[in-house]
Amino acid sequence: MRLATAAVAAFTSLISTAAADRAGHVYIIDQSTQPHSRDAADLSTLSPVSARLVLAQRAGVEDYHAADLELEGVLDAINEYGVKTPMFADGKDERRRKLNMMVLVEEAAQEDVEASQLNHHPSFAVSPAPGYTASRGLWIDLAKQSKPSIYGSLSDEEALEQLSKLPDSHVHDTFHISTSIDELQNLLSHEKITQKYTITAYVTPPGKYAQTLDGAWQWGSYSMPSTSADSQATLRKRSSSRPIAEAPLEDTSASSDSSFTTHDFTAPVAAEEFHSNKKNTSTSPLPGILPQCFASLSACEETTRNCSGHGSCYKKFTDNSASDTSRYRDCYVCGCKATVKETSSDGGKTTTYWGGSACQKRDVSVEFWMLALFSVGFVFLISFAVGSVWEMGGEELPSVIGAGVSGPSAKR
Template structure:
């Protein structure tokens, strides 16, 4: 039996569409970049950079096409732009379906080649979500987290959303565009095929570790400090609040950096600024790295005593240094005054000893007389 062209061509078209996965990006400053095929490893690093979890994806940065892909499709901040020009709100949307999304036609895009199975794509999205918020999402199973991502959470940043409805996807996409989100979308046909090697197409990356040990609130900081000194990832030990994470009286050891690459690294390394401030994004250095580097540092605040009569100011990279300028000036001025007083006394005595005796002392004394 001969197969007609009308039978073969639709079958080939279906196979081609079933193996296609495309990533679209939408930023406030659109770029004119030609669409091309990108490997799954380079695409993963682009997704990690655009969702702000690139610290977990350092293993494959040396591959040839990775840097070019990040330069072309990663988040970028103009060199002389203000903070509002950057991407403060990010969103990653995954659509699994066969329908063409017309709203994505004008966006910058690239294809994944070879395209991983939809199960592997879904698994990568779950891992990116866990990396973005390990404190809340790491303890959830894949089923629970997948169900949560199917209802969009506007309070989270970055925002993750998965759907199989083209209308729902389009409505949420339009809403995010109006709210000036930096949007990354991944569209792929929904299939049930999965191979043992499909998950390895993304390359190598790390996940946060869930600390199963539970301790009383008085010892939370001591355990976190012990974990930090052992060399574990700083993003795993972000404390729940200032009071619980700063109950230890142990000083921070070593020389602390003035800048941290992420908010979680700043909070964990400085113990939430030792309870005397908060970690904030100080600035973005456009000259470091391919797309610039964020600088997070402690913003210190003054504290008052229990009776409210004494105010203490703090400084240092972790707000761990107490301002002793008042005590310093008191001691310095007292020392200077005492030195001046002693110098004046010595000078007065020296001046008195150097003066000549008055002549009246010898006025009643006659000289020797000559004997006849």
């Protein structure tokens, strides 16, 4: 009986160890917070889809992953591990915020992680862990979603080569793929990097299972931007099979759409077409979150649709601290211009001012201040009139009305 109990305990321990070894881990490294030790039993475990939503929110590209926000536990995970945004943040707070560095560490042994002291930082587990091929593809997609003007036109191989290099400038959010814990430790040893960046590191576990293409271990589906110069661009979706029991729906339009890009770790499932020509000045909203700076003049014109037809791109500044070959050396932005239209045949004109990263927002500050000043003046006038009437009504009347005035005396 004792032998049977011992065998069951050993088997249970073996299964628990295998499950732990098969889990990936996400570490949030922020030097502005105090590191703390955490018991492994208290470590939260998220599904790959929930973990992807947390990573996307920390990378600032959650708009491309909004389809899965309603899944159970996703919002709780984002509230727990996502970037905390103050409700009443002003422009100074936005400029003071730390940049984000998303680091993927491929196939690190648990003993190496423990030796690196990463367990002292906030973290959560991802189980079952997607294979490193799928994780590598997710990192490439996050980079393309965050900076379509830089990575959007690159193939996955070219983007992987760029992400394998260390960042040469510290003025933008960045993505990096590391091959070892030692390389991550080397990053953390640079004081300038730890002061500038909040580092989100996903460590994939080692093992042959990491090479599997089993769809149940993939990250799920999400939208992808397109920065092609064609007049008809597409909003693509990469996906892998999710670990659910229902049969997948077939999309007949996907097989006939030649603009899809297939990958060894994903499969396209749907497409929506929208106009995004370089010279397109339609009033349809621009997809995604526009960056504050563009690396080149052409990237600025393509992404902003030539500033929505309300201005032109120009070089705002040059970062002299970056190398000559850096993509982040030059900063191109939109310079908005006023639009003047004739309103009648007698020569009347209407001037419209524009603002925003792509000059896509109408400037209504003049109308706002006119309405605000008129409202304040009208309230003041009403208050003055009511006060005057109230003051007049509060004055005392004379004790004898008509005192000193007498009628004619009677004649006898």
